[in-house]
Amino acid sequence: xxxxxxxxxxxxxxxxxxxxxxxxxxxxxxxxxxxxxxxxxxxxxxxxxxxxxxxxxxxxxxxxxxxxxxxxxxxxxxxxxxxxxxxxxxxxxxxxxxxxxxxxxxxxxxxxxxxxxxxxxxxxxxxxxxxxxxxxxxxxxxxxxxxxxxxxxxxxxxxxxxxxxxxxxxxxxxxxxxxxxxxxxxxxxxxxxxxxxxxxxxxxxxxxxxxxxxxxxxxxxxxxxxxxxxxxxxxxxxxxxxxxxxxxxxxxxxxxxxxxxxxxxxxxxxxxxxxxxxxxxxxxxxxxxxxxxxxxxxxxxxxxxxxxxxxxxxxxxxxxxxxxxxxxxxxxxxxx
Amino acid sequence: xxxxxxxxxxxxxxxxxxxxxxxxxxxxxxxxxxxxxxxxxxxxxxxxxxxxxxxxxxxxxxxxxxxxxxxxxxxxxxxxxxxxxxxxxxxxxxxxxxxxxxxxxxxxxxxxxxxxxxxxxxxxxxxxxxxxxxxxxxxxxxxxxxxxxxxxxxxxxxxxxxxxxxxxxxxxxxxxxxxxxxxxxxxxxxxxxxxxxxxxxxxxxxxxxxxxxxxxxxxxxxxxxxxxxxxxxxxxxxxxxxxxxxxxxxxxxxxxxxxxxxxxxxxxxxxxxxxxxxxxxxxxxxxxxxxxxxxxxxxxxxxxxxxxxxxxxxxxxxxxxxxxxxxxxxxxxxxxxxxxxxxxxxxxxxxxxxxxxxxxxxxxxxxxxxxxxxxxxxxxxxxxxxxxxxxxxxxxxxxxxxxxxxxxxxxxxxxxxxxxxxxxxxxxxxxxxxxxxxxxxxxxxxxxxxxxxxxxxxxxxxxxxxxxxxxxxxxxxxxxxxxxxxxxxxxxxxxxxxxxxxxxxx
Numbered sequence: 020x021x022x023x024x025x026x027x028x029x030x031x032x033x034x035x036x037x038x039x040x041x042x043x044x045x046x047x048x049x050x051x052x053x054x055x056x057x058x059x060x061x062x063x064x065x066x067x068x069x070x071x072x073x074x075x076x077x078x079x080x081x082x083x084x085x086x087x088x089x090x091x092x093x094x095x096x097x098x099x100x101x102x103x104x105x106x107x108x109x110x111x112x113x114x115x116x117x118x119x120x121x122x123x124x125x126x127x128x129x130x131x132x133x134x135x136x137x138x139x140x141x142x143x144x145x146x147x148x149x150x151x152x153x154x155x156x157x158x159x160x161x162x163x164x165x166x167x168x169x170x171x172x173x174x175x176x177x178x179x180x181x182x183x184x185x186x187x188x189x190x191x192x193x194x195x196x197x198x199x200x201x202x203x204x205x206x207x208x209x210x211x212x213x214x215x216x217x218x219x220x221x222x223x224x225x226x227x228x229x230x231x232x233x234x235x236x237x238x239x240x241x242x243x244x245x246x247x248x249x250x251x252x253x254x255x256x257x258x259x260x261x262x263x264x265x266x267x268x269x270x271x272x273x274x275x276x277x278x279x280x281x282x283x284x285x286x287x288x289x290x291x292x293x294x295x296x297x298x299x300x301x302x303x304x305x306x307x308x309x310x311x312x313x314x315x316x317x318x319x320x321x322x323x324x325x326x327x328x329x330x331x332x333x334x335x336x337x338x339x340x341x342x343x344x345x346x347x348x349x350x351x352x353x354x355x
Numbered sequence: 356x357x358x359x360x361x362x363x364x365x366x367x368x369x370x371x372x373x374x375x376x377x378x379x380x381x382x383x384x385x386x387x388x389x390x391x392x393x394x395x396x397x398x399x400x401x402x403x404x405x406x407x408x409x410x411x412x413x414x415x416x417x418x419x420x421x422x423x424x425x426x427x428x429x430x431x432x433x434x435x436x437x438x439x440x441x442x443x444x445x446x447x448x449x450x451x452x453x454x455x456x457x458x459x460x461x462x463x464x465x466x467x468x469x470x471x472x473x474x475x476x477x478x479x480x481x482x483x484x485x486x487x488x489x490x491x492x493x494x495x496x497x498x499x500x501x502x503x504x505x506x507x508x509x510x511x512x513x514x515x516x517x518x519x520x521x522x523x524x525x526x527x528x529x530x531x532x533x534x535x536x537x538x539x540x541x542x543x544x545x546x547x548x549x550x551x552x553x554x555x556x557x558x559x560x561x562x563x564x565x566x567x568x569x570x571x572x573x574x575x576x577x578x579x580x581x582x583x584x585x586x587x588x589x590x591x592x593x594x595x596x597x598x599x600x601x602x603x604x605x606x607x608x609x610x611x612x613x614x615x616x617x618x619x620x621x622x623x624x625x626x627x628x629x630x631x632x633x634x635x636x637x638x639x640x641x642x643x644x645x646x647x648x649x650x651x652x653x654x655x656x657x658x659x660x661x662x663x664x665x666x667x668x669x670x671x672x673x674x675x676x677x678x679x680x681x682x683x684x685x686x687x688x689x690x691x692x693x694x695x696x697x698x699x700x701x702x703x704x705x706x707x708x709x710x711x712x713x714x715x716x717x718x719x720x721x722x723x724x725x726x727x728x729x730x731x732x733x734x735x736x737x738x739x740x741x742x743x744x745x746x747x748x749x750x751x752x753x754x755x756x757x758x759x760x761x762x763x764x765x766x767x768x769x770x771x772x773x774x775x776x777x778x779x780x781x782x783x784x785x786x787x788x789x790x791x792x793x794x795x796x797x798x799x800x801x802x803x804x805x806x807x808x809x810x811x812x813x814x815x816x817x818x819x820x821x822x823x824x825x826x827x828x829x830x831x832x833x834x835x836x837x838x839x840x841x842x843x844x845x846x847x848x849x850x851x852x853x854x855x856x857x858x859x860x861x
Contacts, residue, residue, distance in 0.1 A: 070750040075757050087757065122410035122546040129562065191597050203601040204594050205587065208561040302589040302598075304564035311590075312563060316409055317749045 040346055051338050058330045059111070063104045066319050072096070073120055073317045094120055107323060116324035121316055126324045129309065135210050137298070137305035140221050140228075141290045145283065147229035148236055155233070156240025157267065163245060172241070179234030183293050187227040187300035195223055204302035224301045228293035232286055239282050243275045277344045284337040291329060394858035397582035399567075400840070402606040402854070403595045407588040411560065412545040413532045414487070417495030419769060422532070423852045424586055428568060429470075430551035432534030433461050433480070433514075434526050436851055438844045442526045446475070446536055446552060447514075456521035456802065463512050468573045469538045470549065470556045477508040479539050484516065487533040496533030499524070521800040523807050554579050554855045564588060568854070579855035580842065599624070599835060605859060606836040606843055608852075612669025618835045629832040629845030630682045633769040634675060635722075637730065637825035641785040643762050645714070650707040652822035655763075656693035657700040658737045664729050665828050672828035677819035678774045680829050682846065684804065685811035689819035700737045713740045717761040719751040726827070727765065756783045765827070769849055774811065775799075777818045786823045 074090035091097050095106075110117050116126040155171060162168035195201045206220045207213060244267070247253060256266045295307030302308075306325065313321045406420030413425050427435055427445075435445035447461035467475040486492060488500035502525070504517045518525060528534060536552060543550045549557040554574045558567030567585045570578060587604060589595040596614045598604045607614065610626075618624040637655070639646045646652060665672045673680065676689030704710055714734075718727050724745070731741040741763075746754065755761040764783075778795035780787035794814035801807035818824075834845055839860040844852055 070746070070753060072749075072753050072757075075753045076749055084757070122412070122416075124547060133563070188593060191594075196597065196601055199601070203598045203603055204589060205564060205598075205603065206561075208559045208565055208567065299591055300594055302564060302587070302591070302594055304561055308563045308590075312407070315748065 043345065044342060047338050047342055051334060054334055055327075055331055058334070059108050059327055060104070062323055062326045062330070063100075063107065066323055067100055067103075069317070069319075073319055076317050077121065107320065111324060111327060116328070117320045119313075119318050119321045121318050121321075126321045129321070130306065130325055130328060132210075133304060133306040133309045136206055136221075136303055137291075137294055137307065139217075140225055140294055140297070140303070140305060141287070143218075143221055143225035144228035144232060144290050144293070145286060147225055148233035148286070149283075151229060151233040152236030152240050156237045157244050159237060159241040160244035160248060161263070163241070171237070175234040175237040177234075178230050181231065183227055183231055183296045184300055186230050187224065187297055190223045190227055191300075206303050206305075220301075220303070224294075224297040224303060227297050227300070228290055231293060232289055235289070236282065236286070239279070240275065243278055247274055277347060280340045280344045284340040287336055288333050291333070393861050394580060394841070395582075395861040396580060396858075398859035398861075400581050400584045400606065400854065400857045400859060401587060401604045402584060402608060402843075403587045403589050403598070403604050404608045404852075405588075405849075407563070407566070410546045411549055411557070413535055413549075414537060414545065415493040415495070416546075417532075419849050422850050423848070424566060424568070425549070425551070425553075426530070426532075426851060427553060427853045428555045428584075428855065429549050429553045429557065430532075430535040430537070431553050432529045432531075432536060433463070434529050434534070436527070436530040438846050438848075438851065438853070440847075442530070445530075446480070450526075456523070456800075457518045459516045459518070459525065460509070461514050461516075463514055464575060465512065467552050467575045469541065469552055470571055471538065471541055471543060472573070473538060473540060475536060475538070475552060477511060477514065480514050480536050481506050481508050482539045483536045484514075484534070487535075494533050496528065496531040499528040499531065500533045521802070523799060523801050523804070555584070558583060558585075577855075580858045581855070584854045584857070596835075599837070602837075605840050606834060606857070608832075608834055608848060610833045610835045612671050612833075615671070615833050615835060623838055625836055625838050625840075627834045627836070627843075627845045628671070629834065630680060630847060631769070631830055631832040631849070632680055632683075632771040632847050633767050633849075634678055634680075634773065634829050635726070635765065635767050635827040636678070636773075637827055638761075638764045638766065638784050639822075639824055640759060640761050640763070640783075641787065641823075642759070645707075645709050645712055646762065648707045648709070649821060650703040651709055651712070652825075653693050654700040654703040654707070654737065655734065655739065656822050656825045657696045657703070658739070659730055659733045659825065659827070660695045661690075661828060662695070664726070667725060667729060668723070668828070671831045671833055673831065675826045675829045677815045678768075678777075678824075678826055679815050683771070685798075685808040685815065687812050687816050687819075689816055692816075692819040693822055693825075697737055704737060704739075710738055711740070712738065713742070714762045715742045715744055716763045716765065717744045717746060717751065717755050718765045719748040720745050721748055722765065722767070730765070730827075759783050759785060767830075771847075774815055774818070777814070777823055784824060788817070788821060788823070791817050791821075791823075 072087070072091070074087050074094060074096055077090055095103065107117060114127075116130065118125055119129065155175065159168050159171040159175070162171070191203055195203045200219075201223045202220050207216050211217045247267070253266055257263065294305060295310065297303070298305040298307040299311070306329070310322065310325055313325070404420070404423060406418065406423070408416065408418060408421035408424065410416045411421065411425075413421065413430050431445045433445060433447035434450070435443050437443055444464075446464050446467055448464050450459060450461045452459055463477065463480055469475060484503070484506040487494045487497055488503035488506070489497075492500070494500075502518045502520055502522050504519050506514065506516050509515050522528075537545070538550050541550045547560065552575070554571055554576060555568035556571045558569040560566045565585050565587050567583060569583045587595075587598070589598065592611055592614055595604065595607055596610075596617055599607050599618070615626055619626050637659075639652055639655075641647060661674045665674060674690055676692050677687060679686040704712065716727055716730065727743045727745075731743055734741050751764070751766075755764050775795050776782045777784075777786055777788070778792040780792075791814050794810050794817065798807045798810035798814065801810060832845060832848060834843065834848075836843065837859075840857065841860070842856040842858050843854075
């Protein structure tokens with residue numbers, strides 16, 4: 020009996036843990052769904068009160084009030100707001116992002132096209148900012164009491180303060196023009212047909228975003244690393260004669276990685292915002308530019324759907340990342 | 356985003372020009388701006404223009420961005436328009452106008468093929484023009500076609516158009532979107548694809564970035580002198596200037612004075628100054644009590660020093676006293692109708708009993724705030740307190756243009772026909788002057804161009820004397836291009852930009 024008791028006990032423990040995790044995930048999903056519904060209402064509501072009428076814009080400066088009214092009817096703009104909302108959100112739930120009122124094109128198709136620029140741009144920016152921030156942050160932690168450490172911290176704060184558009188212009192003037200290695204603006208019309216060409220167009224814009232974003236990350240990595248450096252087991256390891264590098268890479272990195280996941284979730288929103296500006300400076304046909312021109316044209320259906328998809332993307336990624344860190348890290352789990 | 360230009364230009368660009376030339380010139384051949392050295396016929400011309408079309412459907416969509424790309428390049432009418440505004444044969448080889456000016460008979464060109472490969476038939480011609488002039492037409496230029504009574508094919512190569520009343524601008528109308536001949540059998544989705552008869556077909560529309568045109572192999576006329584054209588929609592002026600310097604662009608249309616300065620001294624680039632048909636117009640709402648008084652309007656005009664304003668803006672603009680430019684055949688210099696004179700302005704305000712006047716200036720955020728601040732400062736000098744209300748263009752369109760909820764506003768009108776709007780009391784200014792209306796009607800139904808120009812001159816002079824609006828300046832059209840580029844249109848190219856003659860030296 021004693022032989023079987025142990026595995027039985029362990030099995031029940033795993034089951035309870037699995038149940039708890041499942042309950043936790045279910046809870047997160049319910050919160051996520053509620054948030055998305057609330058977000059959809061907020062997006063719809065804010066756009067509904069935005070001045071400027073799509074029909075008037077379509078009609079142009081020569082249309083008569085009757086023509087504009089006819090356009091409104093045709094576009095369904097004179098229906099009750101809740102009806103318009105249900106129509107739109109119902110469509111979104113079934114995967115139909117509806118069509119642009121200006122040219123009848125599918126918003127999903129257009130968004131898909133733009134995401135081919137914005138998603139790689141964002142990922143590249145994220146990757147670059149991690150590549151910059153991790154070593155710099157660790158160095159800043161190790162040398163926190165020396166002048167070198169303070170210089171790093173000051174520099175990272177400075178780069179966080181420089182607006183993205185200034186960084187973008189500086190990169191164009193200091194890198195693109197003299198070296199001619201990267202295009203000043205634009206993205207290949209045939210998208211990723213030539214991946215190297217497409218990547219070349221994204222490197223400078225991604226760097227412009229990454230510099231600002233990495234500054235935020237540096238401070239985070241620094242404080243996490245300092246935390247780790249002060250831990251007993253690090254002191255023990257060092258006392259046993261392990262080199263600092265080994266301690267940090269083998270043990271520290273694992274401990275720092277999980278909280279980093281959470282921060283990255285937050286970074287995604289920042290990167291999206293940075294991309295709106297950077298896409299303008301580098302004339303990239305991404306989601307940022309699309310949103311800007313849609314707002315100008317009052318292409319409300321397109322703005323609604325695009326904003327909702329972006330919101331959902333950010334929310335889902337955040338939930339996935341926090342759930343991941345909870346499932347992976349027993350401390351976070353027990354803390355919650 | 357300089358949206359305002361698009362919407363004011365629109366496809367309503369009715370131009371008061373006509374005259375019939377039957378010289379066998381190529382459609383809309385552009386003037387050459389520099390001597391052509393050995394040109395590379397396969398070179399792709401990269402051009403930065405300001406505005407992107409919202410849709411490619413010329414039969415329903417308005418906007419300067421679309422007109423600029425499509426007119427004469429992709430779509431054509433029976434007649435075409437050159438840069439110097441001469442009417443030339445296009446899909447018609449010749450035409451005849453009846454004595455009474457009501458019947459137009461066109462001989463339609465043989466062997467014209469649409470981009471989808473189908474030959475153009477008389478059915479296409481008749482159906483296109485009938486649809487554009489129908490009562491329920493969605494064509495942005497349809498208003499100019501309301502005088503059309505019938506369109507009929509009298510034989511296999513002749514089409515006859517009958518008008519209800521004489522319209523000296525009718526041939527010009529046929530060069531706009533209302534006159535384009537589109538295929539009746541085609542199933543192409545015109546919003547995202549094209550099917551015209553012009554020298555270029557649509558290459559790729561990379562929304563938000565570029566639109567390319569490729570030479571059409573079966574074009575009935577002369578093949579383009581380049582291997583294709585790419586229009587770049589770069590909103591940021593600094594980015595565009597850098598791209599020109601970096602060799603990613605060949606031509607920059609509508610460059611700002613700051614950009615021009617960067618390139619002026621560089622031999623690798625050329626700066627061309629062309630004429631525009633645009634007026635930065637300070638519009639008065641004529642239903643506002645104080646602004647109904649001519650003395651108040653004149654006082655406002657006299658308070659703003661246009662010479663200084665133009666200097667502040669970099670100098671590349673003309674002073675105009677009414678809504679004409681020197682290249683208009685009906686141009687009048689009306690700058691002295693309300694010359695800068697603050698003492699006179701104060702006197703007029705006192706006479707009118709508006710010594711302490713408060714006015715709101717509602718303006719779209721697409722314009723430089725220096726202009727509105729300059730106006731407010733000038734008007735403050737004579738005792739008019741101006742509140743500047745900056746709104747987004749979409750809001751401007753709804754509040755000011757559609758609902759006429761404004762006191763003063765400022766907008767860049769880019770349409771040569773804007774002068775005629777002073778005859779429309781329903782236009783957003785609510786300017787209602789029977790004498791002006793009579794003169795504009797006379798101009799339209801004039802028997803000769805001289806007669807038309809005479810009536811137009813009288814009308815615009817009257818509009819100036821009445822201070823119906825104020826006209827702050829007419830910006831010059833600046834193009835910066837590589838010194839190896841030639842053959843681009845420099846005048847009025849925001850609504851008429853034939854690109855088939857542009858060449859790049861080898």
